[in-house]
Amino acid sequence: MDTTSLISEAKARFNHNSAKAYLKDKYDSKLIVADQSGLWKADLQTITFLSIMDDNFVILIDTFNNPVQVNRDKLLVLLKETYNQVMLEWYKEWKELESKR
Amino acid sequence: MSRGALLFAFNSPKYNYYEMAVVTAKRINHFLGLPVTLVTDSESLPVKQSYQFDNIVIATADKTNKRDWGVWYNKGRYRAYQFSPYDETILLDTDYMVNSDKLLKTFDLPTDFCCHDNTSFLMHPGAAQEMLSVYSFNTLWATVVMFKKTKRAEQIFNCLEMVQNNFEHYANIHGFISATFRNDYGLTLATRIVNGHTTPIEDVIPWNLLHVGKNTSVYRNNNDEYNTEYTVMFDNWQRGKIRKEYINIKDMDFHVMNKENFMELISE
Numbered sequence: 001m002d003t004t005s006l007i008s009e010a011k012a013r014f015n016h017n018s019a020k021a022y023l024k025d026k027y028d029s030k031l032i033v034a035d036q037s038g039l040w041k042a043d044l045q046t047i048t049f050l051s052i053m054d055d056n057f058v059i060l061i062d063t064f065n066n067p068v069q070v071n072r073d074k075l076l077v078l079l080k081e082t083y084n085q086v087m088l089e090w091y092k093e094w095k096e097l098e099s100k101r
Numbered sequence: 102m103s104r105g106a107l108l109f110a111f112n113s114p115k116y117n118y119y120e121m122a123v124v125t126a127k128r129i130n131h132f133l134g135l136p137v138t139l140v141t142d143s144e145s146l147p148v149k150q151s152y153q154f155d156n157i158v159i160a161t162a163d164k165t166n167k168r169d170w171g172v173w174y175n176k177g178r179y180r181a182y183q184f185s186p187y188d189e190t191i192l193l194d195t196d197y198m199v200n201s202d203k204l205l206k207t208f209d210l211p212t213d214f215c216c217h218d219n220t221s222f223l224m225h226p227g228a229a230q231e232m233l234s235v236y237s238f239n240t241l242w243a244t245v246v247m248f249k250k251t252k253r254a255e256q257i258f259n260c261l262e263m264v265q266n267n268f269e270h271y272a273n274i275h276g277f278i279s280a281t282f283r284n285d286y287g288l289t290l291a292t293r294i295v296n297g298h299t300t301p302i303e304d305v306i307p308w309n310l311l312h313v314g315k316n317t318s319v320y321r322n323n324n325d326e327y328n329t330e331y332t333v334m335f336d337n338w339q340r341g342k343i344r345k346e347y348i349n350i351k352d353m354d355f356h357v358m359n360k361e362n363f364m365e366l367i368s369e
Contacts (some may be wrong), residue, residue, distance in 0.1 A: 003320050003332040012334060012345035019348045021226035026353050029308030034209035039307060064211070064302050097349070 014100045023097070027090040033082050036070045038062035042082040050076040104208065105136045105155060105187035110195050111162035111174035112145040116360050118174075119145045121195040123152045124367040128199040131327050135191065140184050158184045166282045176265060178243060178284045182250075182258035192246040194356065196363045200329040201352045203308075207247035212303040214254045216288060217242040217310035223355065224317055224335035224348060233286055234276035241292055241300065242310050243284035244356050253295065260291035311355040318362050322349070329353075 006012075031042045039062050040046060050058070050072055058072045106129045110122035119141060126137040136155030142162045163176035181192045189208055193199075207215060218241050222228045231240045248254040264271055264287045271290050272279030293300055313319050313333070322330040330351040337344045357363040 003322050006320060006334070007332065007347055010334065010345040012347040015224060015335070015346040015348055018224040018226060018335070018346070021221070022223065022348060022350055022353070025221050025309055025311060026350075029203065032206070032307050034206070034211070037211060039210065063307060093351075100349075 014097075016097070016100075019097045019100075020094075023090060023094055027086050030086045030089075031082060032063070033078060035075055035078055036068065038066065038068035038070065039064055040075065040079060042079040042086065047076065047079050047083060050079065102189065103187045104189045105138060105185070106133065106191045106193055107138050107140065107181055107185050107187075108193055108195050109140045109175075109178060109181075110145060111142055113172050113174055115171050116364070118195050119147065121363060121367065125193065125195050125197060125199065126152065126154060128327065129191075129193070132199050132202050133191075133205055134202075136187075138184065138186060140180070156186055160184070168281050173281065175284055176282055178287075179258045179262035179265060181246070182248065182255050185248075185250075187250075189249050190247070192243075192248065194244045196358075196360060197244055197356050198354060198363075198366065200354050203354055204245065204247075207245075207306060210247070210303070210306070212301075213249040213251040214247070214257055214292075215304050215306050216246045216292075217244065218300065218305045219309045220312050221309040222312050222314040222317070223319075223333050223350070224346065225314055228314070231285075233289060237275040237277070238289070238293075238300075240285050241289040241305075243288045244310055245306065246288070247306070256295045257288075257291050260294050261287050264290045264294075311353065313355055313357045313359065313362065315358070318359070319355070319357065319366060321366060 033040050033042060041063055053072055056072060057069055059067050059069050062068050108122045108125060110118035112118050122139055126139065129135055129137050138156040138158060139154045140158045140160050143159055160177065160180065162174045164172055164174055166173045166176050191204055191207065218239055219230065220242065232238060233240060265282060268282050269279040277286065292304060316336040318334050320332045320334065321328050322332060330349065332347055332349055334345060334347045337346050357366065
C-alpha cells in the first residue's frame with residue numbers, strides 16, 4: 001500500500017508541531033561547522049559578532065567552550081555561506097510542510 | 102589516512118542482522134562514500150553473497166545476553182577497535198538508516214572518540230533523556246560511534262570490555278538492572294572511567310540521535326533503493342482512543358528501535 005492510501009485509510013492527521021520539531025532538529029545540526037580547530041554554529045549571534053569586529057584575528061568561544069583564535073574573515077565567509085544555504089533549505093521544506101492539511 | 106564504517110551483525114533466531122547490515126552498508130557506500138567492514142560469524146554469512154563488503158571479519162558471537170523478545174547477540178562491541186582496519190572509523194548499529202552525508206562531519210570534530218548523548222524521538226518532542234538510573238547520569242548511545250586509532254580510543258574500548266565483564270557490579274553501583282547487557286550503558290561507564298569520571302563535551306556528537314520509538318512506524322514514500330523520503334505515523338493515545346498522526350521527513354538519518362519496522366523498511 002502506498003503512503004497516500006495509508007494516510008487516507010488511517011484517517012491520519014498531519015501533525016504540524018512534530019513537523020516543526022523535526023525540521024528544527026534537522027537544520028540546527030546542519031548549522032554546525034568545524035573550522036580553524038574549533039566547532040562553530042552559523043547562528044545570528046556569531047555572524048553578527050564577526051561582522052562588527054574589524055581585527056583580522058579574534059578570539060571566540062566555540063561550541064565546546066574552548067577559546068579559539070580565528071581568522072575573522074575566513075570564518076565569517078564560511079558561516080554566512082552555511083547560514084544562507086541551510087536557511088534556504090529549511091524555508092523551502094517548511095513551505096512544503098506548511099501547505100499540508 | 103583511511104576511513105571506513107564498521108558493522109556488527111550476528112543473526113539471532115528472530116532477526117536476520119546480516120540482511121540489515123547489507124542494506125545499511127549499501128547506504129553507507131552511497132551517502133557517505135565509505136567502505137564497510139562487517140563483523141559476523143560463519144553461521145550468519147549466507148553461502149551466496151549478493152553484496153561485496155570491503156572486509157569481512159569472522160568472529161564468535163557471545164550468545165549469553167537475553168532480552169524480553171529472545172537472545173540478543175550484542176556483546177563484544179569492544180572488539181570494534183581491534184577489528185577496524187581503518188585509521189578513522191564510524192561504528193554503526195545495523196538498524197541505523199543512513200539518508201544523508203551528515204555522519205562525515207564526525208571526522209572533522211576535534212576529538213578521537215565521540216558518540217551521542219542526546220536523543221530525540223520522531224513525533225515525540227520533549228521525550229525525557231534516558232538515564233542509567235534515577236540516581237545516576239544520562240546515557241551515552243552506542244548506536245553511532247566515531248573513533249580514531251589512538252591510545253585513548255583503545256583505552257575506552259578496553260574499558261568497555263572490563264565493564265561488560267563486570268556489568269553486575271556496575272549495575273549495583275549505579276542502580277540499574279543488569280539482567281540485559283546494553284552497550285549504551287557499557288559505553289557510558291567506559292567513557293567516563295577513561296576520562297576521569299567525566300564526559301568531556303568534545304566526546305559528544307553535537308546533534309541529536311533521532312530515534313523512531315514506540316507507537317511510531319516509518320514507511321517508505323517510494324521503492325527506490327536509496328529512497329530518503331518517509332512517512333512517519335504515530336499512534337497518539339487520547340482518552341482511551343488512538344488518533345493517527347503523521348509527518349513527512351526526508352534526507353534525515355534515523356535509528357529504528359523496532360526491528361520489525363526496520364525489516365519492513367528494507368524489504369523489497
